[in-house]
Amino acid sequence: MSRHEKPTSRRDFLREGLRSLVNAGFGGVFEKLERVGELMERGEPKPAPLTPVLSCESRALHPLLESGQLSLETCGALLNELDIQGVSLSDRHISSLHPRALEHLRESFHRHAIAITGVMVSEPVNLNDEPSLSRRLDETIERLQAAAILQAPLIRLHLSGERDDELFERGALFLQRLLPEARRRRVRITIENRDGVGRRPELLVNLIRATDPRWIGACYDFGHGAPERYYDAARILAPYAFHVHAKSRAFDPRGEETTIEYGRVLSILRLASYVGALSIEYLGEDDPLEGVRRTRDLIRRHWRAY
Numbered sequence: 001m002s003r004h005e006k007p008t009s010r011r012d013f014l015r016e017g018l019r020s021l022v023n024a025g026f027g028g029v030f031e032k033l034e035r036v037g038e039l040m041e042r043g044e045p046k047p048a049p050l051t052p053v054l055s056c057e058s059r060a061l062h063p064l065l066e067s068g069q070l071s072l073e074t075c076g077a078l079l080n081e082l083d084i085q086g087v088s089l090s091d092r093h094i095s096s097l098h099p100r101a102l103e104h105l106r107e108s109f110h111r112h113a114i115a116i117t118g119v120m121v122s123e124p125v126n127l128n129d130e131p132s133l134s135r136r137l138d139e140t141i142e143r144l145q146a147a148a149i150l151q152a153p154l155i156r157l158h159l160s161g162e163r164d165d166e167l168f169e170r171g172a173l174f175l176q177r178l179l180p181e182a183r184r185r186r187v188r189i190t191i192e193n194r195d196g197v198g199r200r201p202e203l204l205v206n207l208i209r210a211t212d213p214r215w216i217g218a219c220y221d222f223g224h225g226a227p228e229r230y231y232d233a234a235r236i237l238a239p240y241a242f243h244v245h246a247k248s249r250a251f252d253p254r255g256e257e258t259t260i261e262y263g264r265v266l267s268i269l270r271l272a273s274y275v276g277a278l279s280i281e282y283l284g285e286d287d288p289l290e291g292v293r294r295t296r297d298l299i300r301r302h303w304r305a306y
Contacts, residue, residue: 047215048153048186050242054299054306055086055117055279056292057245058093063288065093072105076112082289084296086117088243088279089150094119097142102149117277118190118219118243119147120156127161127170127196137174141181148185154242155189156219160196164203168210171197175211182215190219190242193233198224201236208240221281222260223247234265238272248295249284255298263302270303278306 056079064070070078072093079087087109095101109116121143125136143155159174161167175189182189191198191207198204198218208216220241225233250258278299282291299306 050276051115053085055277057088057281058090060282073108076109076114080112086115088118090120092122106150116150116152118154124158124160147187189216192219201233217242219243221245234268245281248282266302
């Protein structure tokens with residue numbers, strides 16, 4: 001090298017090495033590695049890690065919370081007794097979004113070794129209601145901030161509305177406006193497979209892939225959609241799931257859920273290498289605590305890692 005030539009930087013050296021491997025036929029993996037390296041060099045934040053624990057939706061405990069038999073502040077001790085390591089909080093049960101109140105709530109769970117696995121935004125975002133979208137955007141940003149303070153890795157949205165073509169465009173625009181706020185707080189965004197955008201699993205996956213699958217994923221619920229499509233939905237959504245609602249309503253004498261083959265769904269999630277929380281959402285007519293216990297036992301029967 002002459003004294004007039006610019007020395008090769010470490011970055012350029014690595015880049016040229018990767019490109020030579022791509023040219024030699026090792027394309028896909030190394031292209032991804034190069035992309036990751038560029039993102040790291042730009043200092044783009046990484047999403048908070050997912051928590052692979054057995055969790056419980058606060059919605060499953062709603063009758064007890066509504067009647068005053070239980071509060072969120074005492075919920076951690078109860079879940080600890082139930083041998084459940086996580087909780088997913090509906091914003092309808094969070095009395096205040098003030099930072100001090102959220103910090104106090106976070107510590108009440110952490111004191112009992114309970115991880116907060118998500119914040120569920122309870123009010124649907126109607127994508128066809130144009131006048132309300134600016135307000136809903138601001139409210140969702142507040143929930144992202146609340147999740148960051150609670151050290152929850154994600155929020156859940158329900159994007160409702162009609163007409164699939166409009167839903168896709170409006171949903172993509174809404175999420176793109178949220179993405180900078182999510183990245184700033186390192187909180188992922190999930191969309192549940194309910195009506196609206198989540199009505200068809202294929203549409204939901206297309207929306208995730210069209211935005212940013214590192215930050216936007218599915219909140220996959222066992223019990224949503226047509227029963228004949230439960231397992232198709234599981235196969236389509238499992239690779240994109242950041243959070244899972246283990247829905248249950250009733251059990252047979254063997255302890256199996258009467259309408260959902262838990263073993264089949266959990267096998268699909270395992271094959272997709274799912275690493276997030278499995279969050280119990282018992283909505284049956286029996287005692288909520290008994291329903292949570294039976295769902296807990298059912299999950300562990302089919303997936304011992306939880």
